[in-house]
Amino acid sequence: MLNTNLAKVCMFALNEKTAQEIFQECITIEDLSKFQWRILKYICGVSGIYDTFPEILLFHRTDLKAYIDPKVSKEYLHDKRGALYKLIMDNVMGHLIDRAALEIVEEYEYGNLAMILYGRKKKLIDMCEGLKKYKMEDFVLLDKFFPKNV
Incomplete structure (x- = not known):
């Protein structure tokens, strides 16, 4: 989870900076790895029920919205270009691809x-059955099971 103090700074900065600036300054590689892990765990948890997953469903069901101010979340639903949510989701989903x-x-x-x-x-x-037994946000396992393509 984002550091609470960092989250407050990021949300306060939202009024003063662009979403891209906030993303670069406030969202860490560790945060993005946590988001990737949460999405993989969610997808594996509902395997057999769903075969495809809308981006917005993944965003809400994995509580990624808890990291983003409700105003930004509303912008997400209205697809405003450059919103912080979109930068995060594009980055996370791009890494999983x-x-x-x-x-x-x-x-x-x-x-x-x-x-x-x-x-x-x-x-x-x-890998889904095997992933279910591991705790959330294990970055070493994320890289082990799904190495980054160069």
């Missing part, structure tokens, strides 16, 4: 929202 865990199944619009539908790749499907 690079790790060969997920793939983009479809990009579509729902009303005025640009949506992305993700699916599990074979590597994640094969």
